[in-house]
Amino acid sequence: MSAGRVEDVHPIVVEHKSHFNKPRHVKYWLRCLKTYLPQQYQSTDSNRTMLAFFTLAALDLLDSLKPNTTPEEREQYIDWVYLCQHPDGGFRGFPGSDLGEHRNEENKVWDPANVAGTYFAFCMLAILEDDFGRVNKKACLTWLRRVQRPDGSFGETVGEEGKVEGGMDPRFGYMAMGIRWFLRGRATGDVMGVPDVDADKLVECVRISQTYDGGISEAPFHEAHGGFTYCALAALSFAGHLPKPGENSSAGLSDVNHTIAWLVSRQTATLEEEDLLDTYGDETDTIATCHDAHSFVAMKGFRDTKNGKDSFDDRPTSNYHLQWVGFNGRCNKIADTCYSWWVGASLSLLDKVSLASPDPNRHYLLDKTQHIVGGFGKVAGNPPDLYHSFLGLAALSVMGLEKELKPIDATVCISTDACTHLAKLPWRVENLG
Amino acid sequence: MLEKMAKYSNAEEWADIVPIPQDDGPGQPLAAIAYSDDYVEAMSYLRAVMANNEMSERALHLTEDIIRMNPAHYTVWLYRSRILFATSSSLPAEITWLNTIALKYQKNYQIWHHRHTIVDALNSCTGEQDFLSQMFELDMKNYHVWSYRQWLVKRFDLWEGKGELEAVESILERDVRNNSAWNHRWYLVFGRGESCFEDKERVRREVDYAKEAIHLAPQNQSPWNYIRGLIRQTKGPAALSLASFKQFASEFASLDDPDNVTSSHALDLLAEILAEREGDAADAAKALDLLAKKYDPIRENYWKYRKSLLVGQGGVKAAA
Ligand SMILES: [Zn+2]
Secondary structure, three states, X not given: OOOOOXXXXXXXXXXXXXOOOHHHHHHHHHHHHHOOEOHHHHHHHHHHHHHHHHHHHHHHHOOOOHHHOOHHHHHHHHHHHHHOEXXXXXXXXXXXXXXXXXXXXXXXXXXXXXXXXXXXXXXXXXXXXXOOOOOOXXXXXXXXXXXXXXXXXXXXXXXXXXXXXXXXXHHHHHHHHHHHHHHHOOOOOOEOOEOOOOHHHHHHHHHHOEOOOOOEOOXXXXXXXXXHHHHHHHHHHHHOOOOOOOOOOOOOOOOHHHHHHHHXXXXXXXXXXXXXXXXXXXXXXXXXXXXXXXXXXXXXXXXXXXXXXXXXXXXXXOOOOOOOXXXXXXXXXXXXXXXXXXXXXXXXXXXOHHHOOHHHHXXXXXXXXXXXOOOEOOOOOOOOOHHHHHHHHHXXXXXXXXXXXOOEOOOOOOEHHHHHHHHHOHHHHHHHO | OOOOOOOOOOOHHHOOOOOOOOOOOOOOOOOOXXXXXXXXXXXXXXXXXXXXXXXXHHHXXXXXXXXXXXXXXXXXXXXXXXXXXXXXXXXXXXXXXXXXXXXHOOOOHHHHHHHHXXXXXXXXXXXXXXXXXXXXXXXXXXXXXXXXXXXXXXXXXXXXXXXXXXXXXXXHHHOOOOHHHHHHHHHHHHOOOHHHHHOHXXXXXXXXXXXHHHHHOOOOHHHHHHHHHHHHHOOHHHOXXXXXXXXXXXXXXXXXXXXXXXXXXXXXXXXXXXXXXXXXXXXXXXXXXXXXXXXOHXXXXXXXXXXHOOOOOOOOOOOO
């Protein structure tokens, strides 16, 4: 028996064509590759390897890296990546900390290798089809063990007296497990004479960071967050600890269905900051405060308060359309381009992209945040930035929403082509079997 | 090349320092940034003083200069705190300075880590709660600030009677949808140990608080998640059963009155309650259909999936 009279008031499938402007995206990213980034990026100078990664990875997803660069240029990019390699293993986040010939035992703590810098360097080398021949693999694996804390979490750098610096959050855990996977695959025990990190302890960190509402946060009791949830799940994926099909739990994840429920709850039709401001100081449910429940809250939960009236006035009384659906990163926040990746890729890791509404998300990305000059902004109407421009492309790719993009690997966050290149490298085949 | 700005290279005070320029390699660098001249110069001097391990007032000022241009620089903060401790600088003065920086660069992690280091060394949280309120005036959901606040609670034992619960309640009075505040409440109430989940009085108070918030705004997901978290995690004498919320969920979503549902989250909870008993599976399916078609069509595919998991609904597991 099925439900009684249910009116199907919201056909999600609307005949609607959104246009992916590939030439504009290519142009945007070639400008990033071949000319100086504007001065506003100075505040992210310490993450230059990340900006470089976005640029190469985006052009690769667009299948436009090789056609627009010469082999000599690509060789120079590879050289620049190696320039960031640290003498004691790993890579710097940017050349700006390099003390060069002045570096010594006393001052080297100010010029450390960086977990994110190292992960992005490996991703770039794979995209550029380098053979990793100049990577000091053994030193890197040795250093990686030193960035892990006794509780299992990873930091960003090793500081004074071996102290692990940087947050405890799963971003570093994810990238550390990624570095391990690049060099060791899923091998256990010693590789190149270096013992493994304590992967089980990291998996335990992920497990205890699950929140009461089903998401994952940076640490126990912190608020569930889309970015941390992705990093945690992808770390489990690197470690081979995601639940197997048909299982609801694993060493790293206590209740997959709960996490899936949290992930699909991130879909929202609340797309603009203005929409959200209406909730401030207003406790009532109105269509202004509850776009996701547009069909019924309008006249019902509404209480006759001043704030309620203010947010109710001038609002359309008809239903909000579900043509545009984005993802937010936390409960009761507005949609943001990057969470289409963080949440979409999380669902992909759990093989559940089909439980979301991918097509309305495509409309959201292409109609609302894709920018006329190419790239994507954070929210509707924002100018593009490298971070959202790359993650917009990555989201479209991971959810299979754009034929003009190469498929992306949901765990590694680079094209499956680049992963295939890595898998074929002789040293990797030899070492990892 | 630095004649024009020359904040450092023309200064008498810095005459003894030979700046170290950035080495971007001989070829085409990636992610090259159009740096300001000020930044290029200051960074060259920073590398030089770092190379000398210089612990001085002028080096402290230089770190401030860099932080204002690149607050995400991960070692300049570590260098700065080493100088502060090495020169026995005033830590309260550092907090005052940090306040202006935190208000200016809201999305920066390093600032909060540094604050953590300084406040820990000060061994006092005087003024901290007030400053956090100031931060919340700018953004009530700033993740760094809430994370720092959790550390503060633990470090200075602010669990009870120190204004924390009151602060959360006043934030929720202004915006009952602030999920960060709900999460902080959960931390305050249950963050001290597993035994909190067995405290009947505590759990009853939390259920009542969440129910009251739901009555204000039934479509607000935060208190519904809070209640479902309580159902999952309470135990012993305080254990709550899913079924005991049937009456409450029905206040907002009744299958006898499917046109007057006032909360999709109530309908979701009802579906879960009904799914527990095989005999109620048909009703659970009804609730899930209502969600898919009428009350939460954004997640249509998800509700269909949930329906496929129902026992005795024909398509158990096969349809998924
Ligand atoms: Zn974003």
